[in-house]
Amino acid sequence: MVATTTAFSDLVNQLQNNFVDLKFALGSDFSWSADQKTVYYPRSTMQHAPQLLHEAAHGILGHSTYSRDLDLLKLEREAWSKAIELSKQYNIVISEDTVEDALDTYRDWLHARSSCPNCGKTGVQASAKLYKCVICPQSWRANDARTCGLKRTKL
Ligand SMILES: [Zn+2]
Ligand SMILES: [Zn+2]
Numbered sequence: 001m002v003a004t005t006t007a008f009s010d011l012v013n014q015l016q017n018n019f020v021d022l023k024f025a026l027g028s029d030f031s032w033s034a035d036q037k038t039v040y041y042p043r044s045t046m047q048h049a050p051q052l053l054h055e056a057a058h059g060i061l062g063h064s065t066y067s068r069d070l071d072l073l074k075l076e077r078e079a080w081s082k083a084i085e086l087s088k089q090y091n092i093v094i095s096e097d098t099v100e101d102a103l104d105t106y107r108d109w110l111h112a113r114s115s116c117p118n119c120g121k122t123g124v125q126a127s128a129k130l131y132k133c134v135i136c137p138q139s140w141r142a143n144d145a146r147t148c149g150l151k152r153t154k155l
Contacts, residue, residue, distance in 0.1 A: 007046050011090060015039075015056050022059045030055050034064035050083060050094045054102070057082035069110050069125055076106050113142040117154055130155075 016024045027040025030051040039055045041048075057079040080099045087094045114131055116123050118138040123131040132139045139155040 008044050008049065008052075011046070011049055011052065011092075012041065014090065015052070019056065019060060022056065024056075032056075032058035032063065034058075034062075046092075049090075049092045050087070050098050053083040053086045053090070053092065053094070054079050057086060060086075069114065073103075073106065073110065076103060116140070 012024050016022070021037065023036065023038040025038050025040055027042060029040065029042055030048070031040045032038075032055045033040065037059065039052070039059050041052050041055070044052070058075070061075075061078060061082055063075050063079065080094075080102065084094050084099070086092075111122070114122050114125065116131075116133040116136065116138050117140050119133060119136045121133055121135045123133045123138075123140070126132050126139075129141050130139065131142060141155065
């Protein structure tokens with residue numbers, strides 16, 4: 001197990017050397033912070049190398065703010081194609097299943113996020129974090145930190 005952990009930190013170091021504009025820092029989960037120009041990663045093994053490349057891809061592509069969920073899914077796709085490009089350079093295999101599973105999870109998350117906490121119908125997105133139900137008078141806010149779990153706050 002020591003060997004695989006070492007390989008993962010080697011990969012982090014390689015990425016850090018190759019992309020000096022980005023910072024790589026230990027965090028509680030895989031995420032990209034555009035504000036801090038930092039890729040966060042938990043202590044991990046090579047099994048999670050695809051996630052690391054994916055978050056690095058967000059950084060390399062300069063993904064920052066978004067307004068609507070539709071754009072969000074587009075950015076996710078872009079980051080995965082970039083991650084696949086990187087994977088060849090770093091000799092990592094990213095299977096189609098990995099990408100499809102990730103995008104499915106993302107779609108589920110988007111769906112849950114847009115579901116009315118009162119009646120369960122899919123709402124319309126009024127602004128980046130504000131949703132309104134089309135059936136009942138409920139509005140709600142959804143967080144954008146998908147790694148922290150979904151939160152819907154009734155308004
Ligand atoms: Zn992503
Ligand atoms: Zn409703």
